[in-house]
Amino acid sequence: MIPPRFDYARPASLDEALQLLASREGEAKVLAGGFSLLPLMKYRLAQPGLLVDIGRVAGLDAIEEVDGELRIGARATHGAIAGHPLVAARYPLIREAAGGIGDPQIRNWGTIGGSCAHADPASDWPAVIQALRGSFVCRSLGRERVVAARGFFLDVFTTGIEPTEVLTQVRVPRPGPRSGGAYVKLERRTGDFATVGVAAQVQLGADGRIAEVGLGLTAVADAPFAAGDAEDALRGALPTAEKFREAGLAAARQARPTEDRHGPVDYKLTMVRVMTERALRLATERAQANG
């Protein structure tokens, strides 16, 4: 429970942070809230030689709408996101997910950037950002790139971020009228990591059919993923209970859960179906109310 020795730096600017990462490429790690990184270090599952604490870097925690998208600074905390008026007004999926992460301490200190960069299969954000077809802004010295969330999460604790990059922003398109989203999370107890989490974003057409849909799944594969087969089954269809069930079954076929303290595989697969149906039902109700 004692981490190995490491150096620590708290740069005042992003460029300085990027320089540190570049100068000790491969052994330097960004430190945000530390809720994921520090336990890994204590268990010696991570042994960075240098921690670059981005806590003092200005401008990394803004939440704003620009050019038809919501831009969330990587260092925004779960709590700040859950309580933000823009989010409350237009992004029920984001609000629901942020407000259900851990407990108040975790929400007051843990960051969206840390969660996404960490890519724990049980983290809630990756499924949410994929359901919303969002993207991530990654910066290194002299370079900035915008990467789609779908395809970003590669494996357990593995993303498309380069070791010399800082994730600076999360972007999601602003949803239009007749859209609604929901995040449903099955927990053993309040504030637990998800046994299964499902993020759904539904866009209804003028005819009441599902024009577009996004479905992201938490904790049932090595990397959180978008349930593409289920989305395909739903697109163009009327939002009926039978359709939702069909989508739930399709999502379960794409899931690859493993047995752990949350339950055996057959339970989790059934829960993928159940939670997918519930998320779709709720998101659709919200979309219908958002005429």
Added chain:
Amino acid sequence: MSRVLGRRFVRADGLPKVTGQARYAADLVLPGMLHAAFLHAGVPRARIRRLDVSAARALPGVLAVLTQDDVPFVRFGAAVEDRTLFAHEVVRFEGEILAAVAALTPELADRACRLIEVELEALPPVLDPEAALAPGAPLVHEDWQDYSANDGIVRDGNDCGFVNIVKGDIEAGFAAADEIVEGRYVADMSHPVPIEPHAVLAQWEGDRVTVWSTTQTPFPARNGLTRTLELPESAVRVVVPHLGGGFGGKCEFHFEAHVAALARAARRPVRLVFDRRQEFTATDMARHGIIATFRTGVRRDGTIVAHEASLILDTGAYATHGPVITEIATMMAAGPYRHPNMLVEGRTVYSNRTPAGSTRAPSGPQVCWALEQHVDAIAERLGLDKLEFRLRNIVAEGDEGPTGQRFEKIGARESLLEAARLIGWGRPLPPGDGMGLAVGWWFSAPGPAGCYIKLNADGSATVVTGAQENGSGSVMGLALLAAEELGLAPERISLVYQDTDAGAFDSGSSGSQTTFNVGRAVLAASAQIRDRLLRMAADELEANPLDLELVEGVVRAKDAPGRSVVIAALARRAQDDGELITGQGNPPAPKMPDSLGGSCAGRVAFPAFAAPAFFAHAARVRVDRETGVVRVLEVAAGHEFGRVLNPIGVEGQVEGGIVHGLGIALSEGTVFRDGNQANPHLLDYKLQTAADVPAMKIAFVDAPAADGGPYGSKGVGEPPVVPTAAAVANAIAAATGVRVRHLPMTPVRVWAALAGEDA
């Protein structure tokens, strides 16, 4: 009459604890202090082939490394002496201590542990308690016959404590039954999980050692230390700074001797602080995993005519209090019901798990959970309302207990009616909701207790007691009793406690015994001081002491309150005159109720339940049938504690007990993989949190006990945790039509039961 008792009183240690001023054992630092670390076996069963500590000893900065070879070969144990300080020849559970290290830093101590060379020959672990009872099963303790044990403990191979209750004629009872209902229930091991982990700091001065420890029982801890290190009691002082909770997990003697031995070898103070993993794997007071089977005969009118129960308690690698807990379990398997004919058998079975012991109301919640589900099943078979069926069988004044005790005035029935009333038993519920009831009983533990009180010159008083405050507030509440007797404000009473050099022997914060026993000692000691003050005041007021009373800091005439003398003035004068005003109380323990005696085996500590408390909980739950998730919406509790002396304290115990009980019901359970704990951490051992707490309603029934604690009170700390899991289980069954027969009732188990699988 009472001026202080019954008042809502804020305990003296509350503010320092919530403001962070209170210091706990792990906070203490002494000059030159070293840090201790243990090397644990890490495997459940093995023969030790080689244990070489030379490389660890050679590491610079390491000042002591000890194994069993470095301490006296002494076997110890609360009921059976089956244990040594360090592993000797074999390993019996993963947390067994092979070696202990003291070094300049925790990091060095850790490294030294890793330098110890160990060769263990793994043996197949004994994990199935039923198989362990079969003839020829591998023995966890091959030398069990050589161990000494407390008188009356019946042992045989892996069973280190057989207990039974034989009452009436069980066969005749079954013959007279219209229906016979059977059931089998299994509970997993769980843990006490205090927030504060075990910590010990030891410092020698000459031949005397002072040990600051997180023990709940300073005197038993001292006994363990003096016995294992072969020291006189006068050479050992055990002090507990503030204790950060115990829930039974810190009862008895734990690591005080290891740390004292390290400090002696290193000639420096040494401190040990456990981490959470050790707290789960290397302690020895887990809540027993049990297997309970019942067979009950009833008449169509709902009368129970025969009751048979078999209990197996998995006590892990060492007996600790196991045999005594099995004895309690047999009483719990009877429940607070009239049983003309009964046969209950309990077995305490060794396995290669972390030892189980005295976690809060040991055996109570699990056995109550099993029995009360069985009772519901009987009512269902008979087509009777579950409240009505219980009311037809519950014990009342004049009835006979399982081992023959006669109940005096008790509040079993009234508690049940209160719980039912508070929850609104029988009202219509929305679909998915269900209500469940459970009743139970629990003993008070009469025992030795002593206390000194001295009156200070300003009219305040100091109570000196050996009692231990584990967080429940029972020691803090002693101030109320002294204040009531002495006519002082409770804030004027200070307490010296949990220091073996100061207070008289006390069995510690266990068995809900503090108020029950020490409270009586406080009353006796206060009475001596009160008598002296009355005589002094009588002289001054020229009155008969019988006509005077002590109220609000004065002694005054009962019929003329204006005629008074200030207690502080009397105290000051006594001091000036060279008189010490002190009181000493050590009243005899209330007697145990009569019992059947001879027809029962293995009855050691609890031939009957002294001054039993009775209670009932009712729960309303909502079950998500698709996911198996259970939400507890409401819990109502009816409790008879004889008499409630300190309402704020008792309400706190009941509320805490309910929340603790919800954890036992729904989420707390240890999972084993090949004999090792698979979830020895709070990420996967799920405690309930504030967000999970339901609405709670509590009612107290007044029924002072003749042979009780102060003012007829009974033990309070343990009963509230007993019936909650049972009430929740019955509510789940009511909501779903399905019984969950495996504790904890996790979402997966509820879901599997609903899917018709055997969870």
